[in-house]
Amino acid sequence: DAKTTQPTSMDCAEGRAANLPCNHSTISGNEYVYWYRQIHSQGPQYIIHGLKNNETNEMASLIITEDRKSSTLILPHATLRDTAVYYCIVRVARQVSSGDKIIFGKGTRLHILP
């Protein structure tokens, strides 16, 4: 799986949009971009994923650049409960033979400020 680079930490005011960047300059054509978050002392929570088109769901939006070398996760109206470590991961989906494992980096620690 390709390596990703994320800022170590970010602050965002409550109610504002939180924009979390991720660089994945070595991403392959068949690799998806996944985002998870981990709230303190809990298991990671799936947020969203995409291949090349922008995606939106009830939790967030994912913007992937045209060259796919970077992406941005957008939490439109951040709340205090969004304080967590956010992980950007690139992986090949449906690759049963490889075991399809997720390797976590250090992620971005997002602090939502009241």
Add this chain to the structure above:
Amino acid sequence: GAVVSQHPSWVICKSGTSVKIECRSLDFQATTMFWYRQFPKQSLMLMATSNEGSKATYEQGVEKDKFLINHASLTLSTLTVTSAHPEDSSFYICSARLTSGTDTQYFGPGTRLTVL
């Protein structure tokens, strides 16, 4: 949908004893489950990949005889920490891979193991 549970949520045991942790996919079948370990202020570290009906695949540096994994059904994988020592104290998290549609992995809530 796509809920993964773990039991117990926390456990305290004496050094030298064995501890079993269960991971269940509640509303989907998972041919593949994964076990992670997380130490304080660190990221998750993959320990092994658990495949239903076959032997688990362990990551480099993880002792297979110490961390026994059994994936007996499409909804249950177990991790047994044998002869636990204080250095095995950690947060253990499992995930299950959805084998249809998006192929996304969903994670359990984790099990906090403390070895005295």
